[in-house]
Amino acid sequence: MSERFERHRPRLLAPEFSNGYTNRPRRKWLKLSRMTENTLPLLDVSMVVNIHAGGGYLRRTMRSLEAAARKARSSGLEIELLLALDRSPPETVAWVEAYHSDAFERIRVIRLDNGSLGLSRQDGLRHARANYIQFCDEDDLISSNTTLVSHQTALKHSPRTIVVPEYLFGFGSLHLLAVYNGSASIPPIAFFSQHPYISRLFVHRSIVDLNQFIDVRLGPGYAYEDWHFNATAIAKGAEFVVAPAVILFYRHRANSLSSNMNSQSARLIPPSPLFEPQTYLALAAPGARRFLRYGQDAVDCETERLRFLMSLSNCEEVRLANLIDPAISLGSMEHCPVVSTRNGDFAAGVGYFEACRRVAGLRFTEVGIVSTPTSPQGKAVFAALKALSDIDSATRSLVLVDDPAFDEDMPSMALGNAVIVNLAHLVEGLSADQRDLVAYRLIEIAAIGARLHLASDTMSARILGRYGRLLADREKIFYRADDRAVPFRGVSMVQPDPFDFLSEFLDEATLVIHSSETGQQRDRDRLDRRADIWRIAYSPVEFDAQRPARQSLSHRILAIGLTAPEAAQLQQLCPAAGLKVRLVTATEIPAEHELANFDLALVMNGSTATYDELLALLRAGLPIVGADIAPLSEVVGRGAVSLTISASDSTRLAEARDCFAAFYRDASLRERLALGIRTFLETHHSPASHRSCIAELLKTPAARLSSHSFN
Numbered sequence: 001m002s003e004r005f006e007r008h009r010p011r012l013l014a015p016e017f018s019n020g021y022t023n024r025p026r027r028k029w030l031k032l033s034r035m036t037e038n039t040l041p042l043l044d045v046s047m048v049v050n051i052h053a054g055g056g057y058l059r060r061t062m063r064s065l066e067a068a069a070r071k072a073r074s075s076g077l078e079i080e081l082l083l084a085l086d087r088s089p090p091e092t093v094a095w096v097e098a099y100h101s102d103a104f105e106r107i108r109v110i111r112l113d114n115g116s117l118g119l120s121r122q123d124g125l126r127h128a129r130a131n132y133i134q135f136c137d138e139d140d141l142i143s144s145n146t147t148l149v150s151h152q153t154a155l156k157h158s159p160r161t162i163v164v165p166e167y168l169f170g171f172g173s174l175h176l177l178a179v180y181n182g183s184a185s186i187p188p189i190a191f192f193s194q195h196p197y198i199s200r201l202f203v204h205r206s207i208v209d210l211n212q213f214i215d216v217r218l219g220p221g222y223a224y225e226d227w228h229f230n231a232t233a234i235a236k237g238a239e240f241v242v243a244p245a246v247i248l249f250y251r252h253r254a255n256s257l258s259s260n261m262n263s264q265s266a267r268l269i270p271p272s273p274l275f276e277p278q279t280y281l282a283l284a285a286p287g288a289r290r291f292l293r294y295g296q297d298a299v300d301c302e303t304e305r306l307r308f309l310m311s312l313s314n315c316e317e318v319r320l321a322n323l324i325d326p327a328i329s330l331g332s333m334e335h336c337p338v339v340s341t342r343n344g345d346f347a348a349g350v351g352y353f354e355a356c357r358r359v360a361g362l363r364f365t366e367v368g369i370v371s372t373p374t375s376p377q378g379k380a381v382f383a384a385l386k387a388l389s390d391i392d393s394a395t396r397s398l399v400l401v402d403d404p405a406f407d408e409d410m411p412s413m414a415l416g417n418a419v420i421v422n423l424a425h426l427v428e429g430l431s432a433d434q435r436d437l438v439a440y441r442l443i444e445i446a447a448i449g450a451r452l453h454l455a456s457d458t459m460s461a462r463i464l465g466r467y468g469r470l471l472a473d474r475e476k477i478f479y480r481a482d483d484r485a486v487p488f489r490g491v492s493m494v495q496p497d498p499f500d501f502l503s504e505f506l507d508e509a510t511l512v513i514h515s516s517e518t519g520q521q522r523d524r525d526r527l528d529r530r531a532d533i534w535r536i537a538y539s540p541v542e543f544d545a546q547r548p549a550r551q552s553l554s555h556r557i558l559a560i561g562l563t564a565p566e567a568a569q570l571q572q573l574c575p576a577a578g579l580k581v582r583l584v585t586a587t588e589i590p591a592e593h594e595l596a597n598f599d600l601a602l603v604m605n606g607s608t609a610t611y612d613e614l615l616a617l618l619r620a621g622l623p624i625v626g627a628d629i630a631p632l633s634e635v636v637g638r639g640a641v642s643l644t645i646s647a648s649d650s651t652r653l654a655e656a657r658d659c660f661a662a663f664y665r666d667a668s669l670r671e672r673l674a675l676g677i678r679t680f681l682e683t684h685h686s687p688a689s690h691r692s693c694i695a696e697l698l699k700t701p702a703a704r705l706s707s708h709s710f711n
Helices: 055-073 090-098 116-126 146-155 207-208 223-236 255-265 277-294 301-309 313-325 347-359 376-391 432-446 458-471 497-508 517-527 562-577 611-619 632-636 652-665 667-684 687-697
Strands: 003-007 043-051 079-088 108-113 129-139 161-172 176-179 202-204 239-252 338-340 366-370 397-401 418-422 451-455 476-480 485-488 491-494 512-514 533-535 556-560 580-584 600-603 624-627 642-645
Touching: 003 116, 043 055, 043 116, 043 146, 043 176, 055 090, 055 146, 055 313, 055 667, 079 090, 079 116, 090 108, 108 116, 108 347, 108 611, 116 129, 116 207, 116 223, 129 146, 129 207, 146 161, 146 202, 146 611, 176 301, 202 207, 239 313, 239 533, 301 313, 338 517, 347 418, 347 432, 366 376, 366 458, 366 512, 376 397, 376 451, 376 476, 376 687, 397 432, 432 458, 458 476, 458 497, 476 517, 476 611, 491 497, 497 517, 497 624, 512 517, 517 533, 517 632, 562 580, 562 652, 600 652, 611 624, 611 667, 624 652, 632 642, 642 652, 652 667, 667 687
Parallel strands: 043 079, 043 129, 079 108, 161 239, 176 338, 366 397, 366 451, 397 418, 451 476, 476 512, 512 533, 556 580, 556 600, 600 624, 624 642
Antiparallel strands: 003 108, 129 202, 161 176, 161 202, 485 491
């Protein structure tokens, strides 16, 4: 890093000032060649200008800063200009080296090799030699009153106060008017999903002891070093105030750093101490409770437009800026968008507040992401997390659910050492994007390094689609169950959503755990990728291992997959064989409590039943009569739980009738089938069997509870 110092002839000062400043004797300037940076006299304000390659705009920017410096100096302030060059091209360096002006007490140049706006802002803050620092950028203009009014405003408050302009006048590729408000009316919840301020801050030099800009580079991850700085400042006790009638003329460029960040990044700041649950609960409580009670205290933007245009001082500042850059015009203000920081997205911040109330100060080793816990995929995630908790008491799970119909406090869904946060219940009306942001922040802050367990569903797809790049280093376990097929105009059609998730994100998976061999094989055949990550974990089933065979028979048979003509024909065949049974047809397996009304189940070729649905029949104690077809073939191959018939259309109905007759006439057969079902469930689907399987599949230790300090 090199520096250049330049001094200019001091101007004469009036003996007194009507604005309250006291006259100070002019300092005698030492030869700068004999001075080090740390021995330079502290001036009143240092304008720190971050420069990369803004050569085409620098002349206009500097004319604007010169006007503000002259107005401030006319009221007795001493102004330093610090030009911070970060990897600037030769033509920009040459322009800066040749620049001179008598508008400043002192001009200095520092050359940086950061390639990072955040680090360069921090270097500028560290090298500035003034009591107050005013941040500027290479391509924007400021109103001529900016330095003077910002300084006057800052002096009325503590050194922990950050001063921002009242207005942002956007021009260039986008025209808009933004109206800023102090943190007294902008609660911390506003920082959660949007940035309520800007980077053009006016701060006391002691801010370096409170906060710092961090390195946030252009890329696919985090962004917005200024948003992070300001959110962290709030967490550390700073306040924001507005410099009245001060205008930042913000140049919107299609290919600017800000535009590129918006398009390339996850549009999210790095972890900030503001979002640590305990801190957020303390700071955000008043704003969140007010929002929940009264709603958002919004302002009318048309009123703000008129207020701006009716101000003579505002119009005069726009006129002066227009003389420097004709792209700035009052005419653009008549119909452009108007935004106010009081109209920001407060709801998402309130949603996070409600989530933090559930999480409090806990840290988690496992995270489950489930749209619908009652879906097969959702049940698989819950079962795995319960198994991990049973295996290791140090396991602590955070389960993120997005289901309005789900009651997270249901005893049947208890997971032991876990917290369930139903995003759909946080704040009424939160969009999917807002709910996903809350979910991601909880993962990022409360579950540092935790392993992710993702159901193959829509919520998991949204989270990985938006934040997958930020979660790239996490272990990700995907959970799949057999696809549900539904009849459509006489044809069975597989539902695409769960499989689409796997198709889109398979490359990000550490493991894919499927609930059946049949379903897994179908997925593998369709995808033909990553053969090393596929695993099986059969669903755990609670059952009575001592349950005897049914002694009292209802003579009712549940028939799945039969057409209406087939059902009628089979019903007619049974009396001819001396059977008095009632055949009840269904297109899908009934609820568990209804299965107790049947003696056995017939599953035919037309059935769309999945492995887990067949498992429900066995759990209810119903032997199965059916053809050796998937997924029934997988069940049949693993236990004596069924009576098999052929798949031939010409004989299968008669064979089914014969199986019925054998079942009802032979008590020993019923006993063997009941024993086979109990053995099958205990061997393959008991909670103990499932725990053993999960322990083997996930033997890589989960992230242990970790501590983390945020910048």
